[in-house]
Amino acid sequence: MKSFEYTVTDPIGIHARPAGMLSKEARKYKSTIELEKNGKKVNILKLMALMQLAVKCGETVTVYVTGEDEDVAFEGIKAFFEANV
Amino acid sequence: MITIQGKGVSTGIGMGPLYFYRRAKTELKRYTIEDTTAEWLRFKGAQAVAMEQLGELAEKAREEAGDEAAMLFETHQMMAEDMDYEEAIQALITEENLNAEAAVADTGDQFAEMFASMDDEYMKGRAADVKDVSQRILNILSGAVQGGIDSPVPVLLASDDLAPSETIQLDKSKILGFITSYGSSSSHTAILARTMGIPAIVGLGDQLDPIYEGRTVVVDGGTGAVIIEPNDEVFADFVKKREEQLQQRALLETLKGKENVTKDGKSIRVYCNIGSPEDVDAIKVNDGGGIGLFRSEFLYLNSSTYPTEEEQFEAYKAVLTGMGDKEVIIRTCDIGADKQIDYFELPKEENPAMGMRALRISLSRPAFFRTQLRALYRASAYGNLGIMFPMVTSVWEVRETKKLIESVKKELEAEGLPYSDHVEIGVMIETPAAAMISDRLAKEVDFFSCGTNDLTQYTLACDRQNNDLGRFYDPHHLSVIRLLKMVVENAHKNGVWVGICGELGADLEMTETFLAIGVDELSVTPRAVLPLRNKIRSIDTSVTTPAILASIESDETPKY
Numbered sequence: 301m302k303s304f305e306y307t308v309t310d311p312i313g314i315h316a317r318p319a320g321m322l323s324k325e326a327r328k329y330k331s332t333i334e335l336e337k338n339g340k341k342v343n344i345l346k347l348m349a350l351m352q353l354a355v356k357c358g359e360t361v362t363v364y365v366t367g368e369d370e371d372v373a374f375e376g377i378k379a380f381f382e383a384n385v
Numbered sequence: 386m387i388t389i390q391g392k393g394v395s396t397g398i399g400m401g402p403l404y405f406y407r408r409a410k411t412e413l414k415r416y417t418i419e420d421t422t423a424e425w426l427r428f429k430g431a432q433a434v435a436m437e438q439l440g441e442l443a444e445k446a447r448e449e450a451g452d453e454a455a456m457l458f459e460t461h462q463m464m465a466e467d468m469d470y471e472e473a474i475q476a477l478i479t480e481e482n483l484n485a486e487a488a489v490a491d492t493g494d495q496f497a498e499m500f501a502s503m504d505d506e507y508m509k510g511r512a513a514d515v516k517d518v519s520q521r522i523l524n525i526l527s528g529a530v531q532g533g534i535d536s537p538v539p540v541l542l543a544s545d546d547l548a549p550s551e552t553i554q555l556d557k558s559k560i561l562g563f564i565t566s567y568g569s570s571s572s573h574t575a576i577l578a579r580t581m582g583i584p585a586i587v588g589l590g591d592q593l594d595p596i597y598e599g600r601t602v603v604v605d606g607g608t609g610a611v612i613i614e615p616n617d618e619v620f621a622d623f624v625k626k627r628e629e630q631l632q633q634r635a636l637l638e639t640l641k642g643k644e645n646v647t648k649d650g651k652s653i654r655v656y657c658n659i660g661s662p663e664d665v666d667a668i669k670v671n672d673g674g675g676i677g678l679f680r681s682e683f684l685y686l687n688s689s690t691y692p693t694e695e696e697q698f699e700a701y702k703a704v705l706t707g708m709g710d711k712e713v714i715i716r717t718c719d720i721g722a723d724k725q726i727d728y729f730e731l732p733k734e735e736n737p738a739m740g741m742r743a744l745r746i747s748l749s750r751p752a753f754f755r756t757q758l759r760a761l762y763r764a765s766a767y768g769n770l771g772i773m774f775p776m777v778t779s780v781w782e783v784r785e786t787k788k789l790i791e792s793v794k795k796e797l798e799a800e801g802l803p804y805s806d807h808v809e810i811g812v813m814i815e816t817p818a819a820a821m822i823s824d825r826l827a828k829e830v831d832f833f834s835c836g837t838n839d840l841t842q843y844t845l846a847c848d849r850q851n852n853d854l855g856r857f858y859d860p861h862h863l864s865v866i867r868l869l870k871m872v873v874e875n876a877h878k879n880g881v882w883v884g885i886c887g888e889l890g891a892d893l894e895m896t897e898t899f900l901a902i903g904v905d906e907l908s909v910t911p912r913a914v915l916p917l918r919n920k921i922r923s924i925d926t927s928v929t930t931p932a933i934l935a936s937i938e939s940d941e942t943p944k945y
Contacts, residue, residue: 345468346469349469
């Protein structure tokens with residue numbers, strides 16, 4: 301398992317569009333990708349659960365990547381967060 | 386001939402047969418099933434069809450109204466295939482032997498409730514989306530047809546009110562106008578009508594009777610009148626009025642995207658005055674360059690108690706995000722005088738126009754003022770914000786306000802809340818006092834916005850609420866124009882820009898004068914933007930300015 305911390309810079313936070321884009325991106329990998337805020341961890345593929353975390357701009361989340369392609373997935377997802385969230 | 390009266394929310398004249406929108410009637414079936422695998426596959430089939438429909442709708446919305454509109458349906462797509470949503474439906478089917486329709490309906494309700502109970506205005510709004518998606522899958526499962534227009538000729542569409550997904554699915558070439566029993570100027574139907582440039586009338590209530598189905602009707606979106614079976618004379622009048630409006634609109638349409646620049650190359654910014662976040666749409670339709678005056682009073686007037694920081698923050702944020710990187714100038718609370726609010730418990734005054742109002746109230750109630758300033762600065766992270774203060778008469782008022790702003794910023798920083806460092810600060814010039822000391826005020830701020838309604842009232846000693854003053858109340862009075870000229874000169878000496886946000890800004894008789902004295906921005910009601918642009922583009926200031934300046938400075942009174 302690999303993980304990284306990320307502070308959200310999108311002014312509206314993780315609302316419908318970034319949540320959807322994240323889910324789409326996560327489907328590219330075999331690894332399970334989870335996002336944790338305040339001790340609550342959800343699978344990124346679960347769009348509605350992700351939206352219900354209501355992650356706001358300036359908040360820090362931890363992203364966990366677990367699975368056979370976790371090295372590639374880790375780099376891919378990290379770059380995706382930096383560019384879009 | 387029968388005339389019924391509603392509220393016009395999109396201008397234009399429409400004539401044609403009245404047609405009532407037909408909704409698919411679905412009664413929810415609930416039963417237990419044996420073959421859970423088959424039922425699950427039935428759901429998967431309906432889900433696939435929904436995905437396909439939503440994909441087509443997203444494309445249609447993108448073509449008709451842009452990426453923002455397409456997002457709605459893309460969000461619906463994501464919800465339709467969400468893992469949690471699917472799993473919840475699967476559990477009801479396989480574990481409780483529920484039929485697919487009931488499983489979808491129950492899951493939709495459950496998810497909608499989850500969103501509705503969230504402590505976040507944006508997420509609360511998503512409850513309607515979950516319901517909309519679930520209804521779509523239900524319609525597919527039960528074989529119900531989508532509602533729509535089944536008419537060979539274009540019609541005036543009547544309904545109670547339409548949901549966003551209903552409006553986007555309509556065949557627009559079949560609609561001459563909208564007439565609804567409910568709704569407001571901010572309902573989806575009204576917004577769509579304005580975007581399409583067709584008339585819409587809302588709030589007709591029970592007067593809009595289905596017995597009128599199929600009859601010839603004329604609607605006037607300007608006045609809100611709906612005339613059923615008009616006589617020949619009335620019909621002919623409306624045909625003529627419609628021609629005139631179409632010609633005028635075609636002319637204005639050609640001005641969209643053009644610059645506000647005179648024949649000799651002088652440009653002036655044209656912004657909009659608005660009173661609520663819903664008006665942002667009208668600014669886009671009319672091609673306004675920004676918001677020169679966003680009145681924050683609606684927050685106070687639409688409430689029975691002081692609006693919270695969070696409520697204010699959400700409203701400001703909505704406007705700022707809606708306007709993108711365009712400038713948005715929000716005026717702090719301008720209560721008092723003609724705008725009285727019970728819960729403020731303002732003492733009764735003999736002469737409220739000269740009493741406790743606007744910034745005077747804010748400075749006398751620092752806790753209340755801080756709440757608004759905190760909400761404004763928090764919202765500043767979401768766009769290009771300017772803040773202005775109404776009813777300034779002295780420099781100390783501005784300094785005290787700026788001190789409050791500094792302490793609010795420190796507070797936000799300590800709490801780790803983001804705000805923008807580029808918020809422009811301005812004062813309204815609406816008293817002769819402010820105009821006379823504008824050289825000193827200019828050293829404190831980034832911009833001036835002249836509220837000509839109050840400036841005229843205070844300069845001429847003419848109550849603007851008093852309709853009997855007639856010729857004594859002269860909105861073009863030389864004293865006001867001289868004050869404005871002085872304000873612009875003092876501002877420009879200090880690198881401060883000047884706008885006009887009173888009604889005078891949209892007065893086409895005054896445009897040459899504003900250009901002559903060097904006003905930088907005119908802020909007007911959204912529908913006045915294009916007529917004003919038309920006027921600006923017809924002016925050659927090298928011809929008009931010298932004569933106007935000479936006349937302003939002259940001690941000779943012209944003979945009438």
